[in-house]
Amino acid sequence: QLQASGGGLVQAGGSLRVSCAASGRNVGNHVMAWFRQTPGKERDFVAAISWSGVHRHYTDSVKGRFTVSRDNTKNTFYLQLNSLKPEDTAVYYCAARRVSYSSEYYTREREYTYWGQGTQVTVSS
Numbered sequence: 001q002l003q004a005s006g007g008g009l010v011q012a013g014g015s016l017r018v019s020c021a022a023s024g025r026n027v028g029n030h031v032m033a034w035f036r037q038t039p040g041k042e043r044d045f046v047a048a049i050s051w052s053g054v055h056r057h058y059t060d061s062v063k064g065r066f067t068v069s070r071d072n073t074k075n076t077f078y079l080q081l082n083s084l085k086p087e088d089t090a091v092y093y094c095a096a097r098r099v100s101y102s103s104e105y106y107t108r109e110r111e112y113t114y115w116g117q118g119t120q121v122t123v124s125s
Contacts, residue, residue, distance in 0.1 A: 001025070004094045007119030014123070015082045020094030020116050022075045027051075030098050031105045032070055032077040033112060036090035036121075043093060045107040047079060052102045059107075062088075084123045091118040 006018040020032070033048035047058045047068040056068050065084075070077035081088065095112035099105075106112065 002094050002096060002114055002116035004092065004116035004119040007092060007121045009122045009124065010084055012084060012086055012123055012125050014084050015080070016084065016121060018079045018081070018092050018094075018119055018121065020077050020079075022096065022114075025075075025114070027075055027077075027096055028072045030096040030114075032068075033095045033097075033106070034068065034079045035093045035095060035109060036088075037093065037118075038090045043109045045109075046092070048105040048107065049077060050102055050105055051099060055103050055105060057105050057107070081121065084121075086123045086125045089121060089123050091120050093118045 001023050003021045010016050029051050034046040035043045036046050037043040049056050049068045049070050053070050065082050067080040094116040096114040097112045
């Protein structure tokens with residue numbers, strides 16, 4: 001089970017950190033990812049981090065502003081959102097998938113097995 005938290009309301013240019021805690025499963029051998037979704041649209045890939053934490057991948061629109069990280073000792077991973085823009089407003093979902101290789105990652109929703117419940121991030125202009 002994945003539990004996302006940390007969303008909220010912030011002004012444009014501000015920062016937030018969202019977290020995703022895994023329970024009942026050791027995610028040390030899982031790639032972890034963040035997706036986001038706005039009403040009426042598909043869930044879009046935001047960022048992913050390999051199980052080792054070495055490989056990190058971002059969608060172009062958040063590069064240089066968002067940072068994904070993980071702490072395997074706490075079974076938790078994070079998304080630091082900086083320089084937020086109104087277009088970042090969305091429900092942010094965490095996801096996980098077990099992998100065989102440390103460099104594996106995926107960017108499509110259907111490639112992930114486990115999902116958190118989502119946390120709302122709202123950026124006001």
